[in-house]
Amino acid sequence: MAAHVTAGGGPHVLAATDELRRMRAAADADRPFLARVEAVLDQWHHAETTYAEALELIGHARTELDTLRADPDADPLDIASATQHLNFLTSYQLPPTSPAEQFHPAFDEATAARAAAAGGSEHIVTHADADALLRRCRADDDTLLARHRADRAALRDQLHRAELAAAQAFARAQRSTAEHITELLPRIDTELRVLDAAGQHAFQERLPISEHPDIDTDRLRRLTDAPFVLTAAHASDRAALLPMMKHLERAAHDAQRPLIWAAPATICDNADLSPIANTVIDAATLDLHDSAPGTIVVIDRAEHISPETIADLTETAATAHARIILLDTNTATWPPPPAAPLLKLLHTELRWSPVLTAATGRINHFDASPDSNAALTQAAGLHPDHHTPAITTALQRHRKAQQRNTTAHDLHTRMWNAAHRDEGFSRGG
Known part of the structure; x- marks a missing residue:
């Protein structure tokens, strides 16, 4: 319905189609009669202007004559000349009849002919009347569409609240016991493997990113300047992401840096999804052990690959000094994709993980559900009285990984700010 309303074919417009067609035909038939009325009015207006100018000249001449007559020292010849000038203007410049007397009969005749042609003055229709009806119909269609959208949003919110209440009730029952967290220990181990390797330094040269008027190069530059093995970037706005990735590809080519495009197999095999590059390989088949120095791997729609694959690739990249960029394109779907909690x-x-592009999507009511959180996050929410030795050990590893990654980021930030400060001083000098 929205597409039809936007295109001007909403239900109210369609219902008025015959009436609009009749009004347009009547307006076309009225056009010659309207033109005749407008022609008379134009002549009348021109005559009124000429008549007013003549009266102004006569008034000026009369004032000049009265001034001379009131002057006892005035030359009689000047008085005679002024009198003759006033008589000339009155006799030859001022039309014998007023514009109203001259054109009112013609105007009455033109309007009568117009009304007779329309079957009465009350039946006269112009294109402005048809345009006004069309605007009213379109406004009614917009109002109808807004009401439908509001009703649909209300129904969706009711459904979300009901589903969320059920999910939260189930999740609370599950996570309230140590047994549930114990079941998550394999997921916790996978998440810790990723965190342990993510903040390691990749020892790569900085990739230069040139300015581009249509691309947010500042965000892209902050992404490529991060020296760490793994970076996760929000990239939900596909239209803005694709040109940004093309720009990244050109920068890597100019710098002669290896750039690998990857995606989950389900994405690679889906022709309906816009590919991020001409050649995209299955992320699960990536082998970075023998990758060239300076290799950058960009994994599109990373939320659809398994957390185990992300852990394996991150650890391998840390050993090979490669960099992995995970593009999180998730747009609040339910159930969440496999790697959504990890991301x-x-x-x-x-x-250092940035928001690269962001689309305005609907509110994800399921973000509040514990099941959408990482296993480590759920374990951290467990009451300490319920911690088993394995859970305690995992949380201690988590805190150490947090400290290492925070320290690495703080050091990089200070060095990055100092480098940009030096660049500013160099340009100023």
Whole structure:
């Protein structure tokens, strides 16, 4: 319905189609009669202007004559000349009849002919009348569309609240016991493997990013300047992401840096999804052991690959001094994709992970659900009285990983700020 309303074909407009067509035809038939009325009015207006100018000249001449007559020292010849000038203007410049007397009959005749052609003055229709009806119909369609959207949003919110209440009730029952967290220990180990390797230095040269008027190069530059093995970037606005990645590809080519594009197999095999590059390989088949120095791997729609694959790739990249960029394109879907909880954790704990592009989507009511959180986050919410030795050990590893990554980011930030400060001083000098 929205597409039809936007295109001007909403239900109210369609219902008025026959009436609009009749009004347009009547307006076309009225056009010659309207033109005749307008022609008379134009002549009348021109005559009124000429008549007013003549009266102004006569008034001026009369004032001049009265002034001379009141002057006892005035030359009689000047008085005679002024009198003759006033008589000339009155006799030859001023039309014998007023514009109203001259054109009112013609105007009455033109309007009568117009009304007779329309079957009465009350039946005269112009294109302005048709335009006004069309505007009213479109306004009614906009109002109808807004009401439908509001009703749909209200129904969706009711459904979300009901589903969220059920999910939260289930999740509270599950996470309230140590047994549930114990079941999550394999996921916790995977998440810790990622956090342990993510903040290691990749020892790569900085990739120069040139300015581009249509791309937010500042965000792209902050992404590429991060020297760490793993970076997770929000990239939900596809239209803004693709040109940004093309710019990244050109920068890597100019710098002769290896750039690998990867994605989950389900994404690579789906022709309906816009690919991020011409050649995209299955992320699960990546082998970075023998990767060239300076290699950058960009994984599109990373939320759809398994956390185990992300852990394996991150550890391998740390050994090979490669960099991995995970593009999180998730737009609040339910159930969440496999790696969505892990990426949510990385966005929180890897402070160098940026928002690359962001689309305005609907509110994700399921973000409040514990099941959408990483296993480490759920374990951290467990009451300490319920901690088993394995859970305690995992949380201690988590705190150490947090400290290492925070320290690494703080050091990088200070060095990055100092470098940009030096660049500013160099340009100022």
